[in-house]
Amino acid sequence: MSKFFALAIFAAMSLPLHSQQEQAKPEDTEVWQPEPKVVTPAAECGKPPSDAIVLFDGKNLDEWVSAQDRSQPAKWTIADGILVVSKTAGNIETKRAFHNYQFHMEWRVPENITGSGQARGNSGLFLASTGTGDAGYELQVLDSYNNKTYVNGMAASIYKQSIPLANPTRKPGQWQVYDVVWTAPTFNDDGSLKTPAYVTAFFNGVLVQNHFELKGETRYIGQPFYKKFDGAPIKLQAHGDKSEPLSFRNIWVRDIP
Numbered sequence: 187m188s189k190f191f192a193l194a195i196f197a198a199m200s201l202p203l204h205s206q207q208e209q210a211k212p213e214d215t216e217v218w219q220p221e222p223k224v225v226t227p228a229a230e231c232g233k234p235p236s237d238a239i240v241l242f243d244g245k246n247l248d249e250w251v252s253a254q255d256r257s258q259p260a261k262w263t264i265a266d267g268i269l270v271v272s273k274t275a276g277n278i279e280t281k282r283a284f285h286n287y288q289f290h291m292e293w294r295v296p297e298n299i300t301g302s303g304q305a306r307g308n309s310g311l312f313l314a315s316t317g318t319g320d321a322g323y324e325l326q327v328l329d330s331y332n333n334k335t336y337v338n339g340m341a342a343s344i345y346k347q348s349i350p351l352a353n354p355t356r357k358p359g360q361w362q363v364y365d366v367v368w369t370a371p372t373f374n375d376d377g378s379l380k381t382p383a384y385v386t387a388f389f390n391g392v393l394v395q396n397h398f399e400l401k402g403e404t405r406y407i408g409q410p411f412y413k414k415f416d417g418a419p420i421k422l423q424a425h426g427d428k429s430e431p432l433s434f435r436n437i438w439v440r441d442i443p
Contacts, residue, residue, distance in 0.1 A: 238440050253276060286443075287439050288440040292362065295329045295432055299358045304427065307327075307429055308429070310423035311325045311366075348395060348398045352393070352394055354390040373416075384399055
C-alpha cells in the first residue's frame with residue numbers, strides 16, 4: 187500500500203507545469219480585501235490630491251513656525267501668493283511632525299540671480315528637521331543651471347551624501363518642481379538604528395534619487411550619523427548666501443502608512 191501512495195505522489199509531482207496551471211482557477215489568485223482608500227486626484231497636475239495636507243497655497247503661513255523658536259510664527263514674506271525667503275528671519279518648519287510621506291514643492295530663483303557655486307540661490311528642503319540650525323536630512327535646493335559646484339551639493343543632491351542621477355534644472359526665473367517620497371528611519375529602544383532612511387526624488391519630472399539609503403543626518407562638516415527621533419517637522423532653509431532670495435509655492439504632503 188505504501189508503494190502505491192508513493193507512486194501516486196510521484197505521478198502528481200511529475201505532471202507538467204502547464205497541466206497544473208490548467209487545473210487552477212483564476213479565483214485562486216484574486217485578492218478582494220482590503221480595498222485601497224479612494225483618493226481624488228487634483229484636476230490640475232501637481233496640485234494637491236484630496237487627502238493631502240496643504241502646507242502653503244499662497245494665502246498664509248498657518249502651517250509653519252520659526253525653526254529657531256517654535257513658539258514663534260514663521261516670518262517669511264507672502265507676495266502675490268508666493269512665499270519668499272526672509273534671510274533675516276531664519277529657517278521655518280512645519281507645525282506638524284511627519285513620519286513617512288509623499289511631498290510636493292515648487293521653487294524658483296530670481297531671473298537676475300547673482301553669485302556662483304554654493305552662493306547662488308542656496309536653500310534646502312529638510313525632509314526631517316531634528317533640531318535648530320541645519321540639523322536634519324537635507325535635499326539640496328540650489329541654482330544648478332550652468333553653475334559649477336561640488337556635485338554632492340548641487341540641486342537635488344542628498345547634501346554631501348548622494349549625487350543626483352541627472353541635472354534637469356531649468357533656467358533662473360522659471361519654476362522648479364520637487365516630488366519626494368521620504369521613508370523615515372526607525373530606532374531600537376536603546377537608540378541604535380533599526381532601519382535607515384530612504385529617499386526617492388523627482389526633479390522637474392526626472393528621477394534624481396532612486397530609493398537612496400541615507401547614512402545618517404546630512405552634515406556640512408564631518409561624517410553623517412543617526413540619532414534617535416520619532417517624527418519630525420519638514421524645514422525650509424534661509425541660507426546665508428548674499429544672492430537674491432528664493433520663492434516657493436504649491437507645497438503639500440501626504441502621509442504614507
